[in-house]
Amino acid sequence: xxxAVRDWSLFALVHVILIGENLxxxxxxxxxxxxxxxxxxxxxxxxxxxxxxTAPGVYPMLALIPMFFGAYGxxxxxxxxxxxxxxxxxxxxxxxxxxxxxxxxxxxxxxPIAVGRIDVFTxxxxxAVIALADSHPRxxxxxxxxxxxxxxxxxxxxxSALLTTRARSIALWATVTATAIGTMGVAFGGFAxxxxxxxxxxxxxxxxxxxxxxxxxxxxxxGGFSAVMFNSELLTFEISGNSxxxxxxxxxxxxxxxxxxxxxxxxxxxxxxxxxxTTHILGLSLTTLITVLIVFNKVGSPQFVSWLGVxxxxxxxxxxxxxxxxxxxxxxxxxxxTHIVYPYAYFDFLSLEPIPxxxxxxxxxxxxxxxxxxxxxxxSELRLEELANEGPNRRVIDEERVVPERG
Numbered sequence: 527x528x529x530a531v532r533d534w535s536l537f538a539l540v541h542v543i544l545i546g547e548n549l550x551x552x553x554x555x556x557x558x559x560x561x562x563x564x565x566x567x568x569x570x571x572x573x574x575x576x577x578x579x580t581a582p583g584v585y586p587m588l589a590l591i592p593m594f595f596g597a598y599g600x601x602x603x604x605x606x607x608x609x610x611x612x613x614x615x616x617x618x619x620x621x622x623x624x625x626x627x628x629x630x631x632x633x634x635x636x637x638p639i640a641v642g643r644i645d646v647f648t649x650x651x652x653x654a655v656i657a658l659a660d661s662h663p664r665x666x667x668x669x670x671x672x673x674x675x676x677x678x679x680x681x682x683x684x685x686s687a688l689l690t691t692r693a694r695s696i697a698l699w700a701t702v703t704a705t706a707i708g709t710m711g712v713a714f715g716g717f718a719x720x721x722x723x724x725x726x727x728x729x730x731x732x733x734x735x736x737x738x739x740x741x742x743x744x745x746x747x748x749g750g751f752s753a754v755m756f757n758s759e760l761l762t763f764e765i766s767g768n769s770x771x772x773x774x775x776x777x778x779x780x781x782x783x784x785x786x787x788x789x790x791x792x793x794x795x796x797x798x799x800x801x802x803x804t805t806h807i808l809g810l811s812l813t814t815l816i817t818v819l820i821v822f823n824k825v826g827s828p829q830f831v832s833w834l835g836v837x838x839x840x841x842x843x844x845x846x847x848x849x850x851x852x853x854x855x856x857x858x859x860x861x862x863x864t865h866i867v868y869p870y871a872y873f874d875f876l877s878l879e880p881i882p883x884x885x886x887x888x889x890x891x892x893x894x895x896x897x898x899x900x901x902x903x904x905x906s907e908l909r910l911e912e913l914a915n916e917g918p919n920r921r922v923i924d925e926e927r928v929v930p931e932r933g
Contacts, residue, residue: 533623537615540630545604547638547869555638555869559596559603562761563644566590567597579715582722584760585644587711588675592644607641614653618839621657625842628854629653632838635858636831637865643829648673648680652836655683656808656843663692667699674700675707678723679833682815685789688796689807731757731764732774734876735868736826737890742767744887747878754876762827763876774824781822788815788901795908799915806849807911809840810904813853817897828868831861849903856896863889 548556566577567590575581576590583589595606619626633640640646651673658666670687673680687696711720732739734754742765746752752767792811816833823830834857841850867875867886875882 529623533619533627536627536630537612540634541604541608541611541641544633544638544641545607548604548642549600551638551869553869553872556600556642558643560600563593563596564598567593575719576715578720578723579711580719581715582719582725585677585723586675587715587720588672588707589644589677591676592647596644604641607646610647610650611641614650614657617654617657618843622843625839628842629835629839632835632857632861635861635865636835637861637868639828639864639868640832640835643827643832645677645829645832648677649832649835651676652680652683652833653839655687656836656839659687659690659696659808660692663690663695664699666692667696667701668703670696670700671703671707674704679816679819679830682785682812682819683836685792685815686808686811688792689811693796730760730774730824731766732770732777733825733827734763734765735828735886736824737821737893738773738777738824739765739826740887740890742770743878743883747880747883754878762825777822777824781818784818784822785815788818788904791905791908795912798912806844806846807904807907809837809842809844809846809853810849810900810907812837812840813857814897814900814904817893817900821893821897828864831864834860846907849907853896853900853903856892856899860889860892860896863892 554560566583569581570576570590576587577583578585578587578589592606596603615626615629618629640649651669655666655669655673658669666687667684670680670683673683684697684700687693687700690696708720732742734743742752743754745767746754746765750767752765752770755764755766756762757764813834816837820826820830820833838854838857841854863885867882867889871879871882871885875886
């Protein structure tokens with residue numbers, strides 16, 4: 527009982543701090559919730575079309591769910607945040623208290639952006655998936671589908687779920703649910719509107735916070751031809767300079783190829799394995815795939831770092847003494863450096879002041895190193911598990927229990 531009081535008191539304290547930062551920190555960290563989301567919801571109610579359903583949108587259509595709560599003021603928004611994070615924390619805590627507390631620590635390090643965007647909903651759903659993957663695979667599959675129709679990144683939850691003992695159930699329910707949601711959306715609003723967010727991403731430039739923007743930022747700082755520009759259509763800051771358009775186009779292809787290569791390796795591992803899947807690989811897979819999405823993403827918004835909260839839970843829940851401490855250390859540093867720049871030094875960063883520019887450079891370098899190290903760790907463990915599975919005592923997965931292979 528005392529432990530429960532302690533843990534939930536910490537949950538309340540962390541969220542009081544995060545809410546306070548969103549309301550009182552400089553540079554308007556809650557800007558999207560107070561300004562952008564209400565505009566998009568009002569567009570639907572006034573006949574301008576619902577983004578992602580009856581009108582093209584920046585995000586998939588279920589992003590309207592968290593946006594709706596932001597459309598009626600910060601009070602309703604934070605009530606929504608407390609509910610979804612509370613459910614996620616309770617589920618994580620019921621499986622592993624250190625994992626749940628590690629997530630709270632991550633949120634604290636990351637700061638207000640952790641609860642100030644629609645990503646908070648997808649991260650909470652992702653945390654629930656980790657907690658429910660083994661015990662309730664059908665629910666986990668449904669949650670993956672819902673989260674992916676809010677933002678695209680949770681698709682890596684489905685890929686990583688192939689490395690669990692209930693992979694077939696999760697994959698089936700995720701696929702069926704995602705297809706059903708997409709079909710209903712097309713029936714109401716048409717294929718072009720439902721998939722409009724994909725085309726929107728194609729035409730974007732390199733956002734200033736992204737890893738790829740780093741060399742052009744320093745070129746602009748040193749008086750070169752590069753410059754920070756505001757994209758009024760997308761309401762974001764981008765870097766312009768020599769070859770930025772070509773690099774932005776190439777990054778999309780590189781990101782897709784990297785995800786395809788890693789996904790193929792994960793699928794191949796699942797095919798090769800007739801033995802028991804080692805659970806710690808789930809955390810490695812999530813860290814790898816999410817960092818690929820961040821490092822090779824031309825957008826690179828600060829809220830993308832919040833996605834790493836899901837592998838934080840998995841890395842602690844499925845602890846590996848060799849990999850977990852290093853990966854968690856990098857994630858913590860990345861979260862803290864993101865917190866410093868956004869929101870506190872954000873406009874100084876946009877003005878190319880040297881200290882925040884140096885901080886974002888170190889943060890971006892840490893993301894790049896984390897990505898490379900996570901890829902190495904994942905591929906190493908996949909190979910080791912496959913070698914171990916070739917022995918005479920291998921065991922077969924039947925989705926309900928692991929049993930000795932029949933000769």
